[in-house]
Amino acid sequence: MKNQGILYWITGLSGAGKTTIGNRLYYELKKERDNVVLLDGDILKTIVGDTLGYTEADRRKRAIKYAQICKILTNQGITVICCTIAMFDEVREWNRRNNKGYVEIYLDVSLDVLIKRDQKGMYSKQKEGKLDHLAGIDVNVEFPKSPDILIQNDGRFTVRECVEKILNHPVSFSSDYDRDSNYWNQYYEGGNAVNDPSLFARFALAHMERGKNLLELGCGNGRDSVFFFENGLNVIGIDASDSIIRELQRKYGDKDICFVCDDFVCSPTIFVGQYDYVYSRFSLHAINEQQEEEVIENVYCGLKQYGKFFIEVRSVHDDIYGKGEKVGKNSYIFEDHFRRFAELEELVGKLQRQNFTVTYAQEQADFAPFGDSNPPVIRIIAEKRS
Numbered sequence: 001m002k003n004q005g006i007l008y009w010i011t012g013l014s015g016a017g018k019t020t021i022g023n024r025l026y027y028e029l030k031k032e033r034d035n036v037v038l039l040d041g042d043i044l045k046t047i048v049g050d051t052l053g054y055t056e057a058d059r060r061k062r063a064i065k066y067a068q069i070c071k072i073l074t075n076q077g078i079t080v081i082c083c084t085i086a087m088f089d090e091v092r093e094w095n096r097r098n099n100k101g102y103v104e105i106y107l108d109v110s111l112d113v114l115i116k117r118d119q120k121g122m123y124s125k126q127k128e129g130k131l132d133h134l135a136g137i138d139v140n141v142e143f144p145k146s147p148d149i150l151i152q153n154d155g156r157f158t159v160r161e162c163v164e165k166i167l168n169h170p171v172s173f174s175s176d177y178d179r180d181s182n183y184w185n186q187y188y189e190g191g192n193a194v195n196d197p198s199l200f201a202r203f204a205l206a207h208m209e210r211g212k213n214l215l216e217l218g219c220g221n222g223r224d225s226v227f228f229f230e231n232g233l234n235v236i237g238i239d240a241s242d243s244i245i246r247e248l249q250r251k252y253g254d255k256d257i258c259f260v261c262d263d264f265v266c267s268p269t270i271f272v273g274q275y276d277y278v279y280s281r282f283s284l285h286a287i288n289e290q291q292e293e294e295v296i297e298n299v300y301c302g303l304k305q306y307g308k309f310f311i312e313v314r315s316v317h318d319d320i321y322g323k324g325e326k327v328g329k330n331s332y333i334f335e336d337h338f339r340r341f342a343e344l345e346e347l348v349g350k351l352q353r354q355n356f357t358v359t360y361a362q363e364q365a366d367f368a369p370f371g372d373s374n375p376p377v378i379r380i381i382a383e384k385r386s
Helices: 018-030 041-048 056-074 089-098 111-117 122-127 159-167 181-189 199-205 223-230 242-252 289-302 344-353
Strands: 007-011 036-040 079-083 102-107 149-151 213-217 234-239 258-261 275-281 303-314 325-328 331-333 338-340 356-364 377-384
Touching: 007 018, 007 056, 007 089, 018 036, 018 079, 018 102, 018 159, 036 041, 036 056, 041 056, 056 079, 056 089, 089 102, 149 159, 199 223, 199 275, 199 303, 199 377, 213 223, 213 289, 223 234, 223 275, 234 242, 242 258, 275 289, 289 303, 289 344, 303 344, 344 356, 344 377
Parallel strands: 007 079, 007 102, 036 079, 102 149, 213 234, 213 275, 234 258, 275 303
Antiparallel strands: 303 377, 325 331, 331 338, 356 377
């Protein structure tokens, strides 16, 4: 867990004790890890600037910017403690959707107690007519409806007790990209993988130019990445199996080809690069539908103008479709392995909604025969033209 980014989002009205508790939490976490960042309202206002005012609309815009800054950091494995009022449901929902490790802490303090504390003099200024747009007084707020941690910070608990409650809360990670990492480690270590380039790689190469940059999502044992590299492309392969990536790094460490162990769904650094081609063979069906949409968006952003996205994926017409335990739409756990099956028209629609132009889309057998199995498989080429 030390290598995974966590967002501790501490919220409450002015004077609720957000920064005090966040500061103590920061130093407690620093005892166990180095990559911890504390952000409070004053720090974030300095970063965002003073272009926004304090109306409800301005506060919403500012809060979303705060959330986006936090996501940039957590995506890179940094633990962030953010102390902010940001009392809007849409912001907290955005946080929960976009951060793989998220803990929402609400400091519930009655208005009477806050007015008595008046630590920054804000409530007295508002009463005297010297301050407008004070959250909870003349600006509407949306109190958290289901925070992970609720603390009534009205003096009944010490700061230490509040921090211990946060530290004792188990952090659950919504991403399931590494759900099958053990499965794939065992698969590759068992010598089961095919080493020759796939038929799809040979098909895709005919639509590529030498010297261009290619990113392969879910590169596995690297057979297609190496094939593209040997045919004059600049290649980065990414996969969640640490075992196979270590082996590829050892084997090709002196070559001009890069293999990375990371989450190809949302890796912030991998999609910062601009690619001519992104190649995905049998990787989209290893993630859930929400993650697929995230991948499509990230690929679009990471491609150059006229860049191409090559996709090969299992179809709902596959002979193993429906076998095992159903865990979602067209998704099953079969033989201890997660599999999701795509519908051609639906996948094309998702790509088009992201402004891809689909130049090739076919579903048929003979695309990916393996042993005695030769199910229909979907192939797509999508191009970024706008």
